[in-house]
Amino acid sequence: MADRDFLRWPFLEDAHRDFAARVEAFAATLPAHHDDADAATRDLARALGEAGLLAAAVPEDGRLEVRKLCLARDILARHSGLADFAFAMQGLGTGAITLFGSDELKARVLPGVRAGTTLAAFALSEPEAGSDVAAMATTATRDGEHWVLDGEKTWISNGGIAGSYVVFARSGEAPGARGLSCFWVPGEAMRVVERIHTAAPHPLARLALDGVRVPDAHRIGVPGDGFRIAMSVLDVFRSTVGAAALGFARRGLDLLLKRATTRRLFGAPLFEQGQVQAAIADAAMDVEASALLVYRAAWLKDQGTPRVSREASMAKLHATEAAFRVADAAAQFHGGLGVVAGSAPELLTREVRALRVYEGASEIQRVVIARAERDRRAG
Numbered sequence: 001m002a003d004r005d006f007l008r009w010p011f012l013e014d015a016h017r018d019f020a021a022r023v024e025a026f027a028a029t030l031p032a033h034h035d036d037a038d039a040a041t042r043d044l045a046r047a048l049g050e051a052g053l054l055a056a057a058v059p060e061d062g063r064l065e066v067r068k069l070c071l072a073r074d075i076l077a078r079h080s081g082l083a084d085f086a087f088a089m090q091g092l093g094t095g096a097i098t099l100f101g102s103d104e105l106k107a108r109v110l111p112g113v114r115a116g117t118t119l120a121a122f123a124l125s126e127p128e129a130g131s132d133v134a135a136m137a138t139t140a141t142r143d144g145e146h147w148v149l150d151g152e153k154t155w156i157s158n159g160g161i162a163g164s165y166v167v168f169a170r171s172g173e174a175p176g177a178r179g180l181s182c183f184w185v186p187g188e189a190m191r192v193v194e195r196i197h198t199a200a201p202h203p204l205a206r207l208a209l210d211g212v213r214v215p216d217a218h219r220i221g222v223p224g225d226g227f228r229i230a231m232s233v234l235d236v237f238r239s240t241v242g243a244a245a246l247g248f249a250r251r252g253l254d255l256l257l258k259r260a261t262t263r264r265l266f267g268a269p270l271f272e273q274g275q276v277q278a279a280i281a282d283a284a285m286d287v288e289a290s291a292l293l294v295y296r297a298a299w300l301k302d303q304g305t306p307r308v309s310r311e312a313s314m315a316k317l318h319a320t321e322a323a324f325r326v327a328d329a330a331a332q333f334h335g336g337l338g339v340v341a342g343s344a345p346e347l348l349t350r351e352v353r354a355l356r357v358y359e360g361a362s363e364i365q366r367v368v369i370a371r372a373e374r375d376r377r378a379g
């Protein structure tokens with residue numbers, strides 16, 4: 001694509017440019033839409049694994065490079081939302097193991113996920129604890145060398161088709177955020193309560209843990225550290241949601257420009273309408289500002305900055321809200337075609353909606369940013 005100048009920004013290096021070219025070659029042949037989300041996710045994960053791209057999401061050396069994650073999501077989302085989803089979930093679903101797992105657990109779980117033959121899931125949210133993670137009710141009770149897990153998890157991506165779950169539960173060392181722990185649970189131990197169907201279909205489910213016994217060796221990190229582990233994983237992956245949104249916004253701008261230059265109105269190209277030029281300019285600025293925030297957050301984390309919650313939240317908040325605006329503008333200037341089921345702008349508007357909600361709703365990102373601003377001034 002001609003608009004690849006951002007690859008020359010100082011946030012990125014030659015290794016990133018080479019990686020982006022590999023992802024671009026993989027993504028170029030992907031369809032934007034798939035009818036059977038379960039089958040397509042399985043196929044895409046395997047294809048991403050065979051192409052060696054999942055090594056960025058599940059790195060052998062344990063070094064999750066956020067810039068590579070963001071480049072992959074940016075490029076994949078521009079072509080195929082489900083390919084982005086399949087890539088991201090292998091990383092999010094194993095991030096806790098990569099960062100905090102024992103060598104034994106890494107050796108057992110990560111190779112299959114890196115190959116794309118086992119799908120991974122991150123089980124944090126519950127019916128009564130979404131934004132307020134510390135309110136979770138799933139319990140982990142110690143029983144000798146085992147833990148017994150009881151409760152329900154919901155909105156779990158890859159839920160029902162994953163072979164590997166990272167599950168958070170209340171182990172009770174202290175009240176609230178300091179009393180959670182993290183465990184690896186194999187897919188067959190999770191009971192599917194219901195599959196959930198969303199506007200942009202991807203595998204999603206509500207799941208139950210009915211007295212699931214896991215050996216202590218499947219615990220990730222120390223007991224009571226679950227909240228910190230979850231937040232550390234989100235510190236890595238939140239800016240990558242911004243990157244996916246950026247890819248969708250680029251797709252929206254592509255659609256908007258194509259429409260404006262090929263459709264004629266009042267005897268001239270649609271582009272000659274001032275209102276259309278304003279929409280294109282706003283969309284271009286939205287894309288550029290999102291890219292700056294996303295790659296800045298990714299670069300900062302890759303420099304070894306321990307906490308990038310503020311910058312990751314800014315990237316996620318801005319890029320997801322911007323993608324929503326750009327997709328809506330693309331649909332608007334397609335007239336009736338913008339709302340025809342299955343048309344490119346209609347698919348895109350469905351694709352971007354959920355990003356403003358998952359991995360921390362926009363309102364939660366504002367909480368994180370506001371607290372960080374207060375603390376920066378206090379500290």
Ligand code: COS
Nearest residue numbers: 124130131132133134177228231232235309358359360364
């Ligand atoms: N890295 C490491 N530790 C962190 C952290 C981070 N990024 N963010 C917070 N912590 C620590 C805090 O330092 C605090 O530790 P101490 O008790 O030792 O001081 C502890 O965790 C609790 O933090 P805090 O008081 O900020 O917790 P809150 O309950 O107020 O929750 C929000 C904070 C709302 C930001 C958090 O619950 C959140 O991110 N919610 C959204 C969850 C989400 O993204 N869900 C989607 C699931 S994945 S699809």
